[in-house]
Amino acid sequence: MLSAIMEDYLKAIYSLQNETDGRVRTSVLAEYIDVEQSTVTSMMKKLSERDFVQYEPYKGVELTDTGVPIALEIIRHHRLLERYLTDHLEYDWAEVHDEADRLEHHISSKFADRIAEQLGQPAVDPHGDPIPTADLDVSGAKDGERLADHQVGDSVQIVRVPDTDPDLLRYLSKHGIHPGTVVDVVEIAPFGMVTLDPDNGDGPVALPEEVARSISTQSLTQSSH
């Protein structure tokens, strides 16, 4: 029906669309998937011919109503697999991404539904990313504030961390930071460094501001902006 590569493009467009709100530009997609822009252009032609995307030359691309559920299905597969690998097969959360990225294209919906059942229909994956339901509902996926948005003194709960950088994940894990961890923001240095104090007694953790911007949080005190 659809090649694994085409599925990857649809998944990428979906993610970028949700980040940037609106049409996704060729250059952004090329960077994200790590191919040349010309490769993206020719793929967009194929995908729009088959009505998975609405593509306007020089203007960018967005998913059609046909494309969205396909992207969501792949994302569901990916996140269920990540959950399964950590919970049932004793994988470390830093190593699940690559395995899931391959398998997501090859498991059947039945396989996905069965592991969802085994896991008790989990709502999020090990990095805190919401798992679309079997009927591809993602209404619970509000993506609010970021760690970088807070002030010194705020107490916040970690909600999501990015899943693609194993080194970062190992670092966070070593310092006891996971979705659910409550941390105090103890310092925000002017040169772009945020220091946290997790409530697990492991001592303070410093993060570059760029990383702090990629971590989603939930305020526990009122001073967030």
Place this chain on the structure above:
Amino acid sequence: MLSAIMEDYLKAIYSLQNETDGRVRTSVLAEYIDVEQSTVTSMMKKLSERDFVQYEPYKGVELTDTGVPIALEIIRHHRLLERYLTDHLEYDWAEVHDEADRLEHHISSKFADRIAEQLGQPAVDPHGDPIPTADLDVSGAKDGERLADHQVGDSVQIVRVPDTDPDLLRYLSKHGIHPGTVVDVVEIAPFGMVTLDPDNGDGPVALPEEVARSISTQSLTQSSH
């Protein structure tokens, strides 16, 4: 490293080599994989260039010492997945083959080892086919007598059934025949029909001789030949 398609060729050569003992002919491989002979020829050139097979034009092909472990690894993946799908994800044994046939190329060795651990290092898959160990040992894989070799009156235990025909598997399952089932051979009709009486009280089951030849057995009485 090696494409899923190339892996399929190596797996096919391994299986055919074990059935026919010796070089595998182009035509046989083409039939097995379901491509044209010319396609096989060109693939054999590529595989022999990379030293996975020893290929002699017009004479056939066989796996090299480099090719064998790759084939065994894929077979290990396939059979572990089949076992996993039936035992842990409630698949019917008639539907595991296709899912395993896709996934076998995409799971890592780590994934395979983890599910093997979960399953308690099983020796055979749901159809009775032996699962190579993690160090690719298949010494337990003696393939002895077939159901078609027996005489009326023999009592035999089913050891392996072919895994590729879902209809046959559903039929056997419906009549309570699995690896391990003990059956009496009650009739061998001259027009090629074998009738069995399983020890589960479900009444007699008739099988075409061709099917009976594809089922491996273990004698419980002495009259087999």
Place this chain on the structure above:
DNA sequence: GAAAAGAATTAGACATGGCTAAATTTATAA
């Protein structure tokens, strides 16, 4: 608002894994 810079597309090439049709080698039979 014209020129320069930046983005995006087109043109043309390559590798993979298929196919059909033609040529060649091997096997079989008269």
Place this chain on the structure above:
DNA sequence: TTATAAATTTAGCCATGTCTAATTCTTTTC
């Protein structure tokens, strides 16, 4: 043993997904 049949390989084409280089839009900037 020679002609015919069968099996196999070669030649040449196609689709997919990628690349580089050249061209054509768009957007800035002066």
